[in-house]
Amino acid sequence: MPSKKTVATTVQKVSRSSKIPPALTAPRGVKTLREAVDWLKFRGIEDIECITPDLAGVPRGKMMPSSKFTSNTSLALPSAVYRHTISGEYPEETGQFRYEPRDSDLKLVPDLSTLSVVPWETDPTAQLICDVVGSTGENVTYAPRNVLKNVVNMYAERGWRPVVAPEIEFYLVAMNDDPDYPLHPPKGRSGRTILGGQGYSIAGINEFDELIDDIYHFSEKQGLEIDTLIHEEGPAQLEINLRHGDPIELADQVFMFKRTIREAALKHGIYATFMAKPMQGQAGSAMHIHQSVVDIKTGRNVFSNPDGSPSKEFFHFIGGMQTYVPKTLVMMAPYVNSYRRLTPEMSAPVNNAWGYDNRTTAFRIPVSDANARRVENRLPSSDANPYLALAASLGCGLLGIMNATEPSPPTDDAANEGSIDLPRGLLEAVALLESDTELAKVLDPEFIGLYAGVKRGEFETFMQVISPWEREFLLLNV
Template sequence: MLKSTGGQPAPPALTSLRGVHDWKEAVAWLRARGIEDVECITPDLAGVPRGKMMPSSKFTSNTSLALPSALYRHTISGEYPDETASFRYEPRDSDLKLVPDLSTLSVVPWETDPTAQVICDVVGIGGDNVPYTPRAVLKNIVDLYHERGWKPVVAPEIEFYLVAKNDDPDYPLHPPKGRSGRAILGGQGYSIAGINEFDELIDDIYHFSEKQGLEIDTLIHEEGPAQLEINLRHGDPIELADQVFLFKRTIREAALKHGIYATFMAKPMQGQAGSAMHIHQSVVDIETGRNVFSNEDGSPSSEFFHFIGGMQTYVPKALVMMAPYVNSYRRLTPDMAAPVNNAWGYDNRTTAFRVPVSDAGARRVENRLPSSDANPYLALAASLACGLLGIMNKVEPGPPTEHSANEGSIELPRGLLEAVSALEAEPALAEVLGPEFIGLYAGVKRGEFETFMQVISPWEREFLLLNV
């Protein structure tokens, strides 16, 4: 236990694994742990941590932290798309200011020197809101719920693959060898032996998470070879998005410590299941704590059905925020353990929107469409926005599906460009997400598609080289 200078137990703020209330507590928290450096990070549009690192003394000295606005206008490969009518660069590429959210302060457990990290919001130099940054987009959607006296509650489930190191992108990825000395095969869903193959790595994931104050609910082996899933405890959307943001970084670092990669690509290996980020969602009345999806007698409420109606109507149009890359749509194909529909059903995993078995207090809707490559802030914002639009517009859902929902035609955008166009064409989404964000996001996604089109795939060389 940390002790104060007088030998008495330290105040609760100093013993906190995650977060302090103010700068005075931050100074004491950093000093008590001998922290030398602080990483000030924020997610870009892809969910990649961006920011600055500095000595802890500078961090606590009211230093102004700035990043260029162009940070939110480049593609995943670091390129800058051409301007269009709705995608524009800031003429002066002026600075944006990082504002540390001290409630996210935690150690960086994999660093050899004592290091802390803090997630930052982004504002203009004058303190004005920057509505297109991922954390701001999600906060705006949460505020729309608060205006109605409600609080959204979410629980993400994140799937990922462990893969052998691969320094040549021209070669396919392969599962790593576990403690048995052999590469693990597929078909290991819920296998304890599959988890035990990577015991030491998983121990490090738990250890790193505990040091950061991150709570893992459960960990399982999924269907793919060396494919794992981590479930997080339900809570506030912003806090959970922060946790997913940090978990991705944590899992990658733990894997690298053991000489392998952890990847959140939606479809890293041909012929294997893709990786999802399922999102469980409910809505609570702030004043009473009652689940808005249930009436007082325990029956499902009109808001519950309208939320589902909103998911069915708007999620296909917001899909690019939950499936953001060309690779994402390789996961959303028939017979690959992912929904290719906008159906809903009770305890039906073939539907896009599943209602798990629960009591009235835990009634919720699971969105099974998002992939694990999605920026968690944007995926949560899009999913919650679609449900809220359904409630606002009293959208009635179709009937629940009792059988397999994947046997008909595909009811979703089939590729990145189609999904981008669907987002741009829906005025209701522009109303809640903001036209500036949609224009910027769509411009980046179109730029990424054009970069992808410059790459010649093995399929093309295999079947077109000598046959056409």
Template structure:
């Protein structure tokens, strides 16, 4: 009798427990449909939602609204001009290839519910969702960064393949600076002293910013973002975050959100995080290295390896394509005047289009691995690049090499970063190479190439209006 009563009490207590959330509602990141989205938002008491999309620079643009409006099938529109302005917010002059929409018509934000996540640094319960851009008829707008990358991935899909990438993002922590005329300087760490250079892989260097790094991890976990490793790089307060390998669009989304996350975490501690390619004179630049491989969509086997474990012809053609076409797409991986200050002889960044086995002086390094993990690391992109465009450019070059059966040069065994520079040395040269490469129009669209080139030329003209300290130092009294 006592046993039955005990069982009765247990059953009653169990039935009074709140129901377990569905797996979709419990996920930190992403849902499958609008019904799940409504439940996900309700379970977290979300009041506002940010509908964001990356512009050409990778800056989040979009609209913020109450949750009730988001879930009521509201049409979200933006002016097309936001994809035609420079990083400084100016609008370049029209050219034959660079044109504005004469009506500045609407383009529409289409939320990708697989990217739904919280905004953990906001005080009010807030969520965010990354959106694709379509026209008023629902067709993808070809020149927007996420669609550019999606198109490149679709070209792999047509061959029955899936590209796999793993980005590594370097950035600097710097003391707050409200006057752009003054050079940046490292922030104070927990020791009370400004951290200096030469801290590569130093655990003590990371520990200087323990509380900030804890916030980065907590913010990332809340958004469902996966950090693989975090290290201290060579520059003073220069850190690197490595992401786990996966689908290019998902990884570009993660880099897009990581940049925002790291900046917000740093601001919470009274310092800046910057992804400038070369923020400090005389110090190492910041890269976004991209590890790339290709797998068969059905079997999951690495296309870069033959059944016996040897490198495949596709592996070598991929490298051949990188060597042939990356100089013409470098402007998508090094998009600003400052980017080319990193790509300088004598510094750690490569200034060549050579490749080699485990050779960090080459642009394209093949890390030591087994056959299943055979991959090519592109060491040219800088951390200031729009991740969608940098990934699209890198993967497109490799695919063009496979399509055209391009053979690479022999691998470099020694130091490849000495002697002549094999890449564009400045922004305008990079733009010209991109415009004049017909093969790129097949993978990016003529509209994107013309628009991107027009914006980059506009940014160069804005830069030329600024007189630098070098000019005042050496020209003022000497010429």
């Protein structure tokens, strides 16, 4: 059995030889099953993980010997995978939430462009992301990757291609096997627990140099590209910025990055968490999304006129974000904990305002030239399923363009003080998602009904838990 080091060295050496097909040495993706067979054999891969994101963005799927995968075996998952809560429970049928009567199989269709190694496994292992179709090949509208693909296709019908660049924040925390105890930061290389106030601190990053090196190494071996990495405001809170590109590819990267970062942290005896608000009194973790739209034929930024001025599509996109993002917030802030991040006078916005280079607004327009004109959506939290957050954000902007929705005037002052212009909790956000008929133009009604039912089920589970606040203030006072 070849070791990882041997395989990596072999790949590096043969990549210098013109006799070796480039498809064999590429760290990520092949075009055909024949190329996949050669790619796996070249690396001595023994096992392969076929995964797909569920509604929460959790990888689900099957692991098998690579020989079975390359024999073109049929892969399937039960439809119930998309109908359970984050805690693994199955809600009661209500409203538009229904179970498939037979709980029949859904087929997994491997996307060979996502094939890569699993660098943290001891035995040579590969992984790839799968699409989901029905038993006869029909579209499954509620599978998260399909939800995003549908929105991207709507842009393509207009001759456009959306471009996105996510920024993902997360915390490193000390291991904690008792959920009744609060989380706290881990010790860094100095041997001391890192404190807050380390925004953009190089010393803060250096506290976890070896872990960060592993994140980079794991990412490189999977063909994942990190643009920058910084230390955020919270103690041991980091942010990874990804290079801009195709929404499907970037959602895939966020999906894989979350797994990669968790595995790298575990290797060093700590947790990486993408909870929106893991520690009381500290900043929450966001997944900011930079968005623009280009013309497929010309490559021109649709948000800019030929003379460099903002286009009507730019303003209508912002108008759509202002109008519809609050109604799809549950796709960007999907859990009870997500709304703990969205509080006044914190770094997370609680409004639907927009402004030029104004970080207190929900929708910020960064300083750029006409070619890079874009809209940053600062509302999504890092606990969101990246496929659904991107689908909602891009879908809302597209609705604005379709309906020629005019935005409010830009906000020049601080917009994060005073009233809250967003749903304040999970149930309110679910009700807003279901109430707007316009959203059915970009989000399938079957998906909306199923997603809403799962979210209501999660809320009911949460309500069964008695919190420390209740014991502290109600036990002896009421």
